[in-house]
Amino acid sequence: MPIKTEEMVLNMGPQHPSTHGVLRLELKLEGELILDVKPHIGYLHRCFEKHCEAMTYPQVVPYTDRMDYLASMSNNFGYAVAVERLMGIQVNERVEYIRVIMAELQRIASHMVALGTYGVDIGAFTPFLFLFADRERILTLFEETCGARLLYNYMWVGGLSHDIHPDFVRKTKDFVQYFRPKIDELNNLLSYNKIFVERTANIGILPADVAINYGITGPILRASGVKWDLRKNDPYSIYDRFDFDIPVGEGLKGTVGDCWDRYYVRVLEMVESLKIIEQAIDNIPEGDVQEAVPKRVKPPKGSIYARFENPKGELGYFIISDGSVNPFRVKVRAPSFVNMEVFGELCKGHFVADVISILGSMDVVLGEIDR
Amino acid sequence: MGLLDQEFSDSNIVIAKSEDLLNWARLSSIWQLSFGLACCAIEMMATSASHYDFDRFGVIPRPSPRQADVILISGTVTLKMATRIKRLYEQMPDPKYIISMGSCANCGGPYWEHGYHVLKGIDRVIPVDVYVPGCPPRPEALLEGLLKLQEKIRHETLRRTA
Amino acid sequence: MTPEETLEILKNKFPDSEFTYDNELPVDAYIIVNPKDLLDVCFFLRDEENLQFDTLMNLSGVDDNNATKVKDEEGNEKLEGRTLSVYYHLHSMKFDHKFYLKVSLPIEKPEVESVESVWKCADWHEREAYDMFGIIFLNHPNLIRILLPYDWEDGSYPLRKDFETPEFYNGMKIPY
Ligand code: SF4
Numbered sequence: 001m002p003i004k005t006e007e008m009v010l011n012m013g014p015q016h017p018s019t020h021g022v023l024r025l026e027l028k029l030e031g032e033l034i035l036d037v038k039p040h041i042g043y044l045h046r047c048f049e050k051h052c053e054a055m056t057y058p059q060v061v062p063y064t065d066r067m068d069y070l071a072s073m074s075n076n077f078g079y080a081v082a083v084e085r086l087m088g089i090q091v092n093e094r095v096e097y098i099r100v101i102m103a104e105l106q107r108i109a110s111h112m113v114a115l116g117t118y119g120v121d122i123g124a125f126t127p128f129l130f131l132f133a134d135r136e137r138i139l140t141l142f143e144e145t146c147g148a149r150l151l152y153n154y155m156w157v158g159g160l161s162h163d164i165h166p167d168f169v170r171k172t173k174d175f176v177q178y179f180r181p182k183i184d185e186l187n188n189l190l191s192y193n194k195i196f197v198e199r200t201a202n203i204g205i206l207p208a209d210v211a212i213n214y215g216i217t218g219p220i221l222r223a224s225g226v227k228w229d230l231r232k233n234d235p236y237s238i239y240d241r242f243d244f245d246i247p248v249g250e251g252l253k254g255t256v257g258d259c260w261d262r263y264y265v266r267v268l269e270m271v272e273s274l275k276i277i278e279q280a281i282d283n284i285p286e287g288d289v290q291e292a293v294p295k296r297v298k299p300p301k302g303s304i305y306a307r308f309e310n311p312k313g314e315l316g317y318f319i320i321s322d323g324s325v326n327p328f329r330v331k332v333r334a335p336s337f338v339n340m341e342v343f344g345e346l347c348k349g350h351f352v353a354d355v356i357s358i359l360g361s362m363d364v365v366l367g368e369i370d371r
Numbered sequence: 372m373g374l375l376d377q378e379f380s381d382s383n384i385v386i387a388k389s390e391d392l393l394n395w396a397r398l399s400s401i402w403q404l405s406f407g408l409a410c411c412a413i414e415m416m417a418t419s420a421s422h423y424d425f426d427r428f429g430v431i432p433r434p435s436p437r438q439a440d441v442i443l444i445s446g447t448v449t450l451k452m453a454t455r456i457k458r459l460y461e462q463m464p465d466p467k468y469i470i471s472m473g474s475c476a477n478c479g480g481p482y483w484e485h486g487y488h489v490l491k492g493i494d495r496v497i498p499v500d501v502y503v504p505g506c507p508p509r510p511e512a513l514l515e516g517l518l519k520l521q522e523k524i525r526h527e528t529l530r531r532t533a
Numbered sequence: 534m535t536p537e538e539t540l541e542i543l544k545n546k547f548p549d550s551e552f553t554y555d556n557e558l559p560v561d562a563y564i565i566v567n568p569k570d571l572l573d574v575c576f577f578l579r580d581e582e583n584l585q586f587d588t589l590m591n592l593s594g595v596d597d598n599n600a601t602k603v604k605d606e607e608g609n610e611k612l613e614g615r616t617l618s619v620y621y622h623l624h625s626m627k628f629d630h631k632f633y634l635k636v637s638l639p640i641e642k643p644e645v646e647s648v649e650s651v652w653k654c655a656d657w658h659e660r661e662a663y664d665m666f667g668i669i670f671l672n673h674p675n676l677i678r679i680l681l682p683y684d685w686e687d688g689s690y691p692l693r694k695d696f697e698t699p700e701f702y703n704g705m706k707i708p709y
Contacts, residue, residue: 014455015404015459016434021407021408022407022452043451043452044408044409044447044452045451045488046449046482046486046488047482047486050485050487051482051485051486054484069413070413113413113416117416129420129421130421132416132420132422133420133421135417136417136422139417149507149509150410150507367409
């Protein structure tokens with residue numbers, strides 16, 4: 001007797017340990033095979049854009065923290081630079097250096113969470129514990145500087161909320177020293193682990209042209225072999241002064257643009273961030289970090305679209321000012337929001353178990369998708 | 372073992388009120404529904420990771436509501452999510468407890484005024500046992516919240532109250 | 534290629550349609566396009582040899598809130614001329630140049646062609662603009678709410694400037 005199969009619709013989330021938050025996926029299955037995936041988002045829609053219109057420019061900064069809550073520093077950074085450009089404020093060198101160091105530390109911290117939770121999704125719990133322990137070191141650095149562990153409100157329009165701690169330079173150097181060998185440890189523990197490679201290599205391959213048409217950015221685009229990094233291609237702040245590489249996916253364990261590549265690009269990016277920190281940390285000039293903070297942030301009438309390289313991809317702020325103290329409109333082009341669109345495409349033709357491994361490799365943050 | 376280790380020679384009898392024994396057992400293994408909502412969830416993850424180690428209080432994350440004793444509302448509850456949380460809560464077996472973590476779950480947090488899609492406090496949908504303030508609460512604060520919950524459980528009674 | 538040069542190419546290619554170059558603003562200049570030509574212009578911008586705008590960086594709806602008071606025949610004051618706009622931020626990976634487009638739509642009938650067929654990533658952006666502003670994108674494959682619940686009140690678009698928070702949703706009180 002022939003076996004009859006039927007299409008089945010399976011609901012995954014919004015409460016599911018592997019969806020990294022409150023994402024709901026509607027999987028259309030034929031047996032184990034995935035025919036189609038429909039992501040449903042909005043379970044964390046916190047009305048960011050409405051809040052912006054009701055707040056003054058400096059009051060928006062804490063809300064930017066809460067978008068991509070794994071990379072608050074980078075969000076602050078982008079917003080501050082965007083408004084500064086709109087107003088024509090030039091901040092001093094000390095501020096620029098501290099900002100870059102903080103943003104790169106934040107990038108490492110964000111990638112640590114991405115890699116750690118990816119390990120958990122695949123079934124490796126130990127790397128998660130190791131990485132979170134190391135992440136605490138970065139959080140301690142932040143905490144000593146501005147008092148907060150997760151949401152910092154650190155980069156203000158025209159400056160910083162606090163100057164760095166006298167010990168900051170030494171401690172950061174210690175951290176860089178400490179963390180370098182840890183990356184090798186991570187590689188031996190997880191990256192080259194046979195089981196891990198089996199579950200991630202050749203899964204969810206994203207070709208470069210599809211990625212570009214979907215507007216994918218960040219590590220996911222680079223894993224597909226496109227050398228594109230806004231820190232190099234459209235430099236903001238003082239990134240053009242530093243010497244670092246842009247790691248791209250090479251298909252070491254499988255095909256270019258598979259899950260393993262997306263994972264490994266993040267590992268390599270941590271090394272590059274360490275390089276930037278090392279170059280910057282010794283050159284912090286003297287200065288007053290609140291020198292350029294305006295008494296009243298009131299940009300002239302106009303609009304700006306400014307974009308920044310966040311740990312997750314290109315973060316864009318589109319700000320329209322009508323000349324008052326409140327923004328007229330702020331639209332955020334959140335990297336995860338755009339990256340998530342391609343998810344359905346990636347999953348087609350894979351098995352249910354691969355959905356987890358593809359989702360983990362995208363490293364999405366729901367706070368940013370839904371805003 | 373800790374508490375009772377080497378307190379007795381072998382084959383002893385311990386006499387306790389059944390209430391105390393049950394409460395003690397209950398409060399030392401509070402299983403948590405592993406489920407994160409927003410930024411606070413990251414602090415919750417940090418709490419269960421190596422540095423703060425939630426496990427030492429007997430808190431183990433369980434992915435299914437059927438096996439969980441406590442639900443940690445860690446983050447902003449939106450209107451779209453509220454009905455789902457309610458359903459999760461209803462699926463949990465009794466006795467069940469709720470810790471509301473962070474200002475958002477307590478009262479709407481930074482979104483209280485203009486949040487047209489934010490529920491201003493999870494207690495509008497389900498009853499809360501312990502509120503942990505903060506945005507986000509530090510892991511220490513969450514641990515304190517858990518200790519408070521344990522205290523609450525310690526004083527529970529099996530008798531029917533009038 | 535600067536936006537001015539791109540504009541010249543566009544003007545030569547589409548002689549019948551109107552392009553307005555708006556650079557009174559201090560930072561970004563953009564080109565206002567007639568809504569009915571939008572799709573052709575977008576295809577052209579993507580496919581032309583030396584333009585190749587292959588990514589849509591951002592698509593954003595805006596409520597211009599620019600209604601002006603006019604008097605009708607009987608002397609009653611009315612608000613008229615309010616528009617919703619859509620901004621398109623284009624970028625070319627190959628040549629690394631940018632180009633910003635804008636279309637303005639009357640609020641009574643905010644309809645514009647979807648550019649989903651040109652850039653795939655427009656799909657969710659357009660759904661978001663529909664969700665927040667009620668802008669209708671014609672020929673969009675799946676134009677439904679994205680961030681708000683599917684059963685959110687029809688005709689209630691939160692980012693419009695005259696939006697008022699509803700009192701209840703599904704029996705849950707919304708205001709504080
Ligand atoms: S209380 Fe603060 S940290 Fe927690 S979810 Fe709300 S905004 Fe995020």
